Amino acid sequence: MSDIAIHWFRQDLRLSDNPALAKAVEKGDLIPVYILDDENAGADAMGGASRWWLHEALRILNDQLGGHLRLYKGDAKEILPKLAALHDARVVSWTRCYEPWRVTRDKAIKERLDAQGCETIRLNGSLLWEPWAIKKQDGTPYKVFTPFFRKGCLQAPPPAVPMDAPEDIHFADPKKEDGAVALDGLSLLPEIEWYKQMAPHWEIGEAGAQAALERFLDEGLNGYKSGRDIPSLPHVSRLSPYLHWGHISPNQIWHALDCLEDDAVPDRDVDHFRSELAWREFSYSLLYYNQELTSVPLQPKFAGFEWQNDPAKLSAWQKGMTGIPIVDAGMRELWQTGYMHNRVRMIVASFLIKNMRTDWRKGEAWFWDTLVDADLANNAASWQWVAGCGADAAPYFRIFNPVLQAEKFDADGDYIRLYVPELVKLPNKYLFKPWTTPKDIMAEAGVRLGETYPMPVVDLKASREAALDAYKALS
Numbered sequence: 045m046s047d048i049a050i051h052w053f054r055q056d057l058r059l060s061d062n063p064a065l066a067k068a069v070e071k072g073d074l075i076p077v078y079i080l081d082d083e084n085a086g087a088d089a090m091g092g093a094s095r096w097w098l099h100e101a102l103r104i105l106n107d108q109l110g111g112h113l114r115l116y117k118g119d120a121k122e123i124l125p126k127l128a129a130l131h132d133a134r135v136v137s138w139t140r141c142y143e144p145w146r147v148t149r150d151k152a153i154k155e156r157l158d159a160q161g162c163e164t165i166r167l168n169g170s171l172l173w174e175p176w177a178i179k180k181q182d183g184t185p186y187k188v189f190t191p192f193f194r195k196g197c198l199q200a201p202p203p204a205v206p207m208d209a210p211e212d213i214h215f216a217d218p219k220k221e222d223g224a225v226a227l228d229g230l231s232l233l234p235e236i237e238w239y240k241q242m243a244p245h246w247e248i249g250e251a252g253a254q255a256a257l258e259r260f261l262d263e264g265l266n267g268y269k270s271g272r273d274i275p276s277l278p279h280v281s282r283l284s285p286y287l288h289w290g291h292i293s294p295n296q297i298w299h300a301l302d303c304l305e306d307d308a309v310p311d312r313d314v315d316h317f318r319s320e321l322a323w324r325e326f327s328y329s330l331l332y333y334n335q336e337l338t339s340v341p342l343q344p345k346f347a348g349f350e351w352q353n354d355p356a357k358l359s360a361w362q363k364g365m366t367g368i369p370i371v372d373a374g375m376r377e378l379w380q381t382g383y384m385h386n387r388v389r390m391i392v393a394s395f396l397i398k399n400m401r402t403d404w405r406k407g408e409a410w411f412w413d414t415l416v417d418a419d420l421a422n423n424a425a426s427w428q429w430v431a432g433c434g435a436d437a438a439p440y441f442r443i444f445n446p447v448l449q450a451e452k453f454d455a456d457g458d459y460i461r462l463y464v465p466e467l468v469k470l471p472n473k474y475l476f477k478p479w480t481t482p483k484d485i486m487a488e489a490g491v492r493l494g495e496t497y498p499m500p501v502v503d504l505k506a507s508r509e510a511a512l513d514a515y516k517a518l519s
């Protein structure tokens with residue numbers, strides 16, 4: 045009888061370049077498992093958009109595994125050691141995760157498996173460099189991005205060359221009564237099928253990730269450095285959900301850049317894209333070394349900031365009904381697709397925090413629920429960055445003017461018109477600030493402020509000044 049190896053899939057929902065899976069396949073007949081563990085996740089349990097994505101991702105992974113993926117729901121600390129014992133597994137493997145709740149839980153699981161005499165294999169498959177591999181010379185973690193990237197990442201050993209998917213996986217024949225449930229038994233989908241509008245925007249899974257990468261390398265990368273700020277252009281990769289769910293590894297992306305033909309794409313674009321991948325690494329380093337990143341400002345003085353937290357304003361922001369077209373376009377892109385362009389994420393976040401003076405954690409929570417790439421490290425680090433309380437953050441007093449941002453980055457108004465169709469006929473001169481439109485032009489465009497489109501929920505100038513005063517009171 046062959047040995048049995050369990051591979052516990054988590055944020056590594058792929059077969060290629062999955063070192064921990066490859067090791068398990070080498071060690072014995074495979075039992076691939078996924079455990080939906082809301083119990084240990086607690087307040088960090090997945091949001092709605094993530095659950096929809098996961099449902100589809102598990103369905104596809106199960107197909108890739110010939111129907112052998114086994115699904116469980118509950119406390120992984122209980123489930124995994126029991127499964128290992130029941131199936132007499134020699135090995136349990138997994139790809140490391142770095143969220144604080146997972147680090148704590150996984151440590152406990154390893155201890156239990158050790159005590160049972162079951163070997164554990166825990167490998168990196170989600171980051172280019174693990175957090176402890178990139179540190180300053182004095183052994184402390186970096187707090188500023190540029191030296192983290194230039195002195196840390198770029199001077200470290202290069203990311204490993206990606207592995208192919210294992211050939212000829214031999215599957216074990218698991219005992220039936222081990223608590224496994226059907227996909228529907230995980231109850232990942234909500235009763236109201238709001239996710240249906242998001243589905244056409246994504247090809248979920250490993251093949252979808254590879255297709256997105258190829259498309260980006262062919263059509264988006266050339267011109268990335270300047271084009272990545274224009275939300276109506278195809279100059280961003282939209283790889284974030286695939287990276288988050290591990291349908292693709294960052295090593296695969298890094299290596300694909302290494303393999304580009306000479307002169308195919310200007311170095312400035314490739315280098316800039318690599319630096320964005322490194323922002324993801326930086327976020328993970330911040331989370332790893334600051335376990336309360338999602339809730340506690342990295343700069344302690346911000347703990348006493350006076351938020352206004354007006355529920356009506358928050359609701360207008362969530363619905364894309366603030367009366368500020370670029371903000372509303374972004375929030376509606378998020379609702380319709382589960383994604384928002386990075387430039388617009390910064391604009392809507394700045395507007396929420398500074399013009400509406402709403403606690404950044406409320407924005408973070410909304411993004412957590414609605415993004416298909418909702419990622420504890422990237423989301424928390426980015427919200428702290430915009431709020432000005434994070435590591436290497438934009439200074440608080442640098443307040444985006446959403447009108448100027450839209451005029452600069454959506455100059456033709458294509459992005460706003462796509463998501464705010466009620467303003468489609470407004471000339472560009474007024475599109476970014478409809479409240480300044482003369483009555484006759486407004487009538488011609490069929491816009492009635494307060495009826496077909498809201499009046500702004502805040503006065504941009506006055507709210508900016510009030511935010512600056514509140515900020516000054518801190519220092």
Ligand SMILES: Cc1cc2nc3c(=O)[nH]c(=O)nc-3n(C[C@H](O)[C@H](O)[C@H](O)COP(=O)(O)OP(=O)(O)OC[C@H]3O[C@@H](n4cnc5c(N)ncnc54)[C@H](O)[C@@H]3O)c2cc1C
Pocket residue numbers: 272279280281282283284285287288320321322323324325327384385386387389390393411415417418419420422423424426427430
């Ligand atoms: C308020 C706010 C919240 C955010 N929340 C998330 C989140 O929950 N999940 C998430 O993955 N990203 C988040 N980001 C970062 C960034 O907006 C997205 O990673 C990016 O827009 C994803 O689109 P893309 O894949 O087309 O990016 P590309 O420009 O093609 O970049 C490639 C990859 O690099 C990484 N990356 C790019 N920009 C950043 C960045 N600023 N910080 C960290 N990594 C980056 C991502 O993994 C991305 O997929 C947030 C940004 C802001 C301002």
